[in-house]
Amino acid sequence: MNRKIARAFMLMLAFAMLLSYAASRFQVLPFDQKSYEELQEEASPLFDILMKGVSYLGELSIATTLTVIAMLTFATRRQWLEAIFILATTSSALLAFVLKELVHRTRPFPLGQNVTGIIQSINQYSYPSGHVLFFVVFFGFLAYLAWIHFAGRVRVIIIAICGALTAMIGPSRVFLGAHWASDVLGSYVIGAIWLFVLILAYQWAIRRNIMSP
DSSP, X not given: OOHHHHHHHHHXXXXXXXXXXXXXXXXXXXXXXXXXXXXXXXXXXXXXXXXXXXXXXXXXXXXHHHHHHHHHHHHHTTOHHHHHHHHHTTHHHHHHHHHHHHHOOBXXXXXXXXXXXXXXXXXXXXXXXXXXXXXXXXXHHHHHHHHHHOOHHHHHHHHHXXXXXXXXXXXXXXXXXXXXXXXXXXXXXXXXXXHHHHHHHHHHHHHTTTTOO
8 A cells, every 4th residue: 555545544433433423413514405495596496306216226135136146246357355345335334333332422313213123223323324335335446347357338337337326325315304414425435445345355366376277
């Protein structure tokens, strides 16, 4: 890791820690309400469907299905290490759970309490957004693998889709009232940090020829 990358990583880590502390102390930050109101001004039938559709991809059953499909895609290509690291992206759920329990920030609007146990605990708190963490880590790592292992139009399409979904998930969660903008911002930064860690681990495994054919 060169110095510039290391410096950027440390700055992101410091920003994530600062924002997480602020989220634990203040229910609403100065830009939260304004961001929500500005997104509501964009409301229209088409925009509403788009925001709900993107957010739906982060639901547990859909996220699990997407992860399994991606794993099987690499497994059928006998790229076992890649399949394992796709599975490792699900660690974003554990990261979300731990941080939610530490920060204890309530959501902008109450969600339906129709679940119990760990899922209820994850749904109860607002910071960070589990949806955003999943999108940044899963789709980010998928885009990284597409850049390495695919070529031509397939590579471009996969990366474009991953990038578009990741960009839209944050605004969708704010628009739907599930999170404040500061929840989403923190989730993007934390997700990027965790994605960077997974990529470093993957590169280390490649250098060590772990599970090479």
